[in-house]
Amino acid sequence: MTHSPATDILLQVALRAEAQPIIDGEALRPIGPVVAHCPAQAFANSVANRSVVLITHGSDPLHKCDRIGPIAAATTCAAAIARFHPRLIVNIGTCGGFQSRGGAIGDLHLAQRLAFHDQRVPIAGFREFARGETDAPHSDALRAELGALGGLCSTGGSLDATPQDRAILDELEARCKDMEAAAIALVARDWQVPLLVLKCVTDLVDNPEAVQDAFLRNLRHATMQLASATAALLRSNNLPW
Numbered sequence: 001m002t003h004s005p006a007t008d009i010l011l012q013v014a015l016r017a018e019a020q021p022i023i024d025g026e027a028l029r030p031i032g033p034v035v036a037h038c039p040a041q042a043f044a045n046s047v048a049n050r051s052v053v054l055i056t057h058g059s060d061p062l063h064k065c066d067r068i069g070p071i072a073a074a075t076t077c078a079a080a081i082a083r084f085h086p087r088l089i090v091n092i093g094t095c096g097g098f099q100s101r102g103g104a105i106g107d108l109h110l111a112q113r114l115a116f117h118d119q120r121v122p123i124a125g126f127r128e129f130a131r132g133e134t135d136a137p138h139s140d141a142l143r144a145e146l147g148a149l150g151g152l153c154s155t156g157g158s159l160d161a162t163p164q165d166r167a168i169l170d171e172l173e174a175r176c177k178d179m180e181a182a183a184i185a186l187v188a189r190d191w192q193v194p195l196l197v198l199k200c201v202t203d204l205v206d207n208p209e210a211v212q213d214a215f216l217r218n219l220r221h222a223t224m225q226l227a228s229a230t231a232a233l234l235r236s237n238n239l240p241w
Helices: 016-025 070-084 126-131 140-146 163-172 181-191 211-234
Strands: 009-013 029-033 041-047 050-056 088-097 108-110 113-116 152-155 176-178 195-204
Touching: 009 016, 009 070, 016 050, 016 088, 016 211, 050 070, 070 088, 070 181, 088 181, 088 211, 108 140, 108 211, 113 126, 113 181, 140 211, 152 163, 152 181, 176 195, 181 195, 195 211
Parallel strands: 009 050, 009 088, 088 195, 113 152, 152 176
Antiparallel strands: 029 041, 041 050, 088 176, 108 195
């Protein structure tokens, strides 16, 4: 496979529904699979004189649904880094928030730290490895420019959260919960590529409403907010190059 020239910004988005407003808004053109025999798809254009590639995880060939979760996130990120050699990765997507910590539907988050809340290994060393806490450093100016909140984003492989998950989320004082960011952060750390994590709240983890109902009802609004914030981010002078 022929390697592409280095890319300024790699946008990684799990769901095609999350990605489509960005693809449309920035006139990103499809350039095919990230790698051969992989469902992940790539789109590209120049934005504000920066080369931008957006990748989605693609559709699972067996179940015909978007490939969500930490495994698809990590494998797709590694493949994209190997092909596109990005200067910066931005993981964009929806998330759950916490009304007990002041969260609300539609909040934007630019995470400062990442972790896993559903990887539990009670053995010294492995405990910390499984928790996977990593930093996602950026300037206060960038967060203010996007109108985003900070704090920790915690990742798990399920849309809902068990009582044990909830206890760890409270211990972490998580501001938002997703299904990809911490996995992407570990790949970005290994490849030594700066990472930003931009999320928008579709549901509240500590609200009695079924998470899938809130997610589906608020998905469109959240994706439009993410597209607007992404447009500002792509043109910002406050990126952590």
